[in-house]
Amino acid sequence: MNVPAQKLPSTQGAEASENEFKLDLERIRARAREHMEEGAVTQSYSANRDVVIKLLNESLATEIVCTLRYKRHYFMAKGIHAEPVAAEFLEHAGEEQAHADLLAERIVQLGGEPNFSPEGMLTRSHSQYVEGKSLNDMIKENLVAERIAIDSYREIIHYLKDKDPTTRRIFEEILAQEEEHADDMADMLEHDDREAH
Template identity: 65%
Template sequence: MKNPTVMSDVKTLRERARLHIEEGAVTAGYQADRKKVLALLNDALATEIVCMLRYRRHHFMVRGIHSQAISEEFLMHADEELEHADLLAERIVQLGGEPDFSPQELTARSHAEYVEGVTLADMIKENLVAERIAIDSYREFIQYLGDHDSTTKRLLESILAVEEEHADDLADLLFAIPQEQKPVKPLPSAKAA
């Protein structure tokens, strides 16, 4: 089958590269709806930040016999969500946009919710729900992009793979811990002593 793509000659490539140079990596060959992609990337950024904050809270709030290993798992996931946020913000800038870190708008744009959880099982379940939301969101975003933005698509595919690992880890944790637990309460503060 014949490839319908026509390769540009070197002179044309050089001329096009000089046009709209202020747009950086975004050339005339960019085929996606950049405004829509930037909005979706900012929504994904908000989702990653909200997930990072929820995981970090859970890291500090875990108590009980299973606390050490699960606390470490929550912290590792929080750090990976922050890495995802950084990658998304970097891609937003590459596409000529501005990453939206506004605290007032994060929860409104985030696909996942910030749920504190009462018990350890609640925390694991809420994180698992959030990961499942992220998985579906990233899959849909990847499908939306199709072949119109291969760089963003590869970035999202790499993030999706980690989100699937997180969901698998959390499902394993949920299976391993008792479901009936006492609510997680902070330790008494030093002022009360």
């Protein structure tokens, strides 16, 4: 079935050619049949796929390390104020795991292989795995890790710009949740400091 070309409404003072949008469906259909083995990656993909897959795998390692750290902190949280903090750690661990799954799925869509190997996980990860001795230490280490993820993901988003909007949106979605996590940890730290005085 042929779909008629769509025209966008014109705006004042602009050239007519800037206001028209016409799909070259014949060209798109022909290109879709070329290199079908590349799946979702078409000729219009303009990012360096190897670099993007590397960034995704580093971020996957980051999310796995964060999941493991939050899980440890959940189980090791002790003290009079530990119960709500531990519950927050557990919630964050689940969200970090969901981030890892999103990243792994995108790696596969781009024709790569997600690197789940424990060997080298810490060197691939942006954040560190610091156990922390006290509840306060655990909160601080999680806050530091979230701040590292926030800055590294912002840089990745800036690098991707319009070259890979799908991957950029995944990182934007993850970034928003990492900012919430950092805010949660900062609130807990502030509350813990008030309790200490």
